[in-house]
Structures are given as C-alpha cells and as structure tokens.
Amino acid sequence: MDFPLLIANLTNPTLLFFVLGIVATAVRSDLEIPPPTVKFISLYLLFSIGFKGGQELAHSTFSSEILYSLGFGLLIASLIPLYTFFILKRRLSISDSGAIAAAYGSVSAVTFVSAVSFLETQQLTFGGHMVAVMALMESPAIIMGVILMMRHEAPAANDNAQTSLRSVVQHSFTNGSVLMVLGSLVIGLVADTKQADGIKPFTTDIFKGFLAIFLLEMGMVTARRFSAFTRYGWFVTLFAVLIPVLNGCLVAAASHLVTESIGNRFIFAILGASASYIAVPAAMRLAAPKADPGLYIPMALGVTFPINITVGMPLYFAIVQHS
Secondary structure: OOOOHHHHHHHHHHHHHHHHHHHHHHHHOOOOOOOOHHHHHHHHHHHHHHHHHHHHHHHHOOOHHHHHHHHHHHHHHHHHHHHHHHHHOOOOOOHHHHHHHHHHHHOOOOHHHHHHHHHHOOOOOOOHHHHHHHHHHHHHHHHHHHHHHHHOOOOOHHHHHHHHHHHHHEEEEEEEHHHHHHHHHHHHHHOHHHHHHHHHHHHHHOOHHHHHHHHHHHHHHHHHHHHHHHHHOOOHHHHHHHHHHHHHHHHHHHHHOOOOOOHHHHHHHHHHHOOOOHHHHHHHHHHOOOOOOHHHHHHHHHHHHHHHHHHHHHHHHHHHHHH
C-alpha cells in the first residue's frame, strides 16, 4: 500500500470532520446539525455529482465502454447479494441475511461522493457515465435480496414478501436519492453549456465545504449507532470489515476488463465496496419488516463506511494503479 497516500487521506479535512463528529458524540457534546440542513446538504451533494456527471457525459463520445460499464455495474450489484446471503444465513435469520446482502450489494452515495473528492486530490477525473452506473446499482441489489428471502423464507412470510415485491421495485427506482442523482444527470446532459457555467460556482467551488459538514453529521450518526449491533458478536463486525474490502479489491482488479481509466476503475472499486444505509433500509421496511435495522444500518454506516474512507480508498487506488 502507498503509505504516504494513506497518510494524506487520513489528514484530509473532510475525513477529519468525520472524526470530529465521532469525538463530539463520544464526549456527549451538544453539537448538532439541524435535520433540515442535513437533508438539504445531502440533496445538494447528489445534485452536484449528478449535474457534473451529466456535463461530463455531454462532452464525451458515446462508446461501447459506457455500455460495458453499465453491464458491469449491474453484474456487481447482482452477484454480491447472491454470495453474501449464503455466508450470512449460516449465523443470522433469513430476513436479516437478505437485508444485509441487499445493503452490501447496493451502493452508498456518500461513499461515492467521498471517492470523487479523493480523485480530485489526486488530480484525476472519471467518466460522467459512472454516475448513471451508481444510480442503476441501487435497484438490482434490493431486488436480489428480496428474491433470496422469498426463496428461503417460510411459506407465510414468502407470500407476504411476494405481495410487496412490486412495491419494493417501484420504491427502489423512485427513491429520492436515486431520482435526484439521475434527474441531475439528465439535466446536466441536456443543459446548454454556457448556461451551465453560470451555476458552476455552486456545483463545484463549495462542494468540499458542504461535504465536510455532511461528514461531520455522519460521524455523529456513526458513533450513536455503532454500539447498536455489538450484541450480535464478532461475526457481523468481521463481515462488515472484510467483505467490503474483499469486494473492493476484486472489483478493482477485474475492472480493467471494462475500462483502462484509473478514475473509472477506482469508482467501480468504491461501488463494489460500499454499502447502502439510505435506500436499502427504506426498501427493507416494506420487504423485510422482521429484519433488524439496528443490525444492517450500523454495519453499513458504523463499520463499512469508515473502513472505506480511511483504509479502503488508498488500497483500491493502489490496486488500480498497479494492475
């Protein structure tokens, strides 16, 4: 691993604000960011990423790489829930296994945003179509998780899951975060270039500042939820650490089959390694009401997210550089 790169990432101001949020909760500070502000910032980050991705896509030539990338993303989102489910169900219930498998097959928009910031520090870019790949990876993982639960649950629970499958599919496509990033991508794609330059200070210049404040809130949320799943023992903690890193490394190595761009390959690795704690929990409330949110949300947010933005990103970056 490139240790200077690791140190540089660990001293990144946005990451340090994440640490500050953890410290604030640990010392029981009254530091608080109002929920409406957090919601606005999260929407802003998705808007900025989507719009910039659309602009990049507008200036790119449509190629077979874009189609291959979309297919590769869908394949990742389908395979990860498939194999993780069978690992999880050895120790956990079917409902919990399906929900966790869906979370780890899906993606984290916040981790994606952090990865974009990481690439900027390396003075690297990525293709605008990777924003579409991220958005499309939300739904297949959720659907795969529901299908696995339907196949392995008891008949009564299976009937219940089957009736909610249509609702889950619809929800996964109309989820606010997915709709925002896809809608912004389309607007950035069709917007007039000169008109788009007028909002460039808003979409680019203040991006890292908003990201720092958002990660401050994420740090506080992480610290509050981290202890919620300790009663499940070492198995879930090891899973939340090892499986995402394994996924990220494998995808980083395999991504050269789809693209030679270091930026795109790094984004693929992050998408494979990240876990959803927004879209999937919303869908699982419908599809798997017996699954414990106090398990799969803290796993994704309290363990996997910090691992990815500290150790994971330099590791995946080193792999794509040398493979």
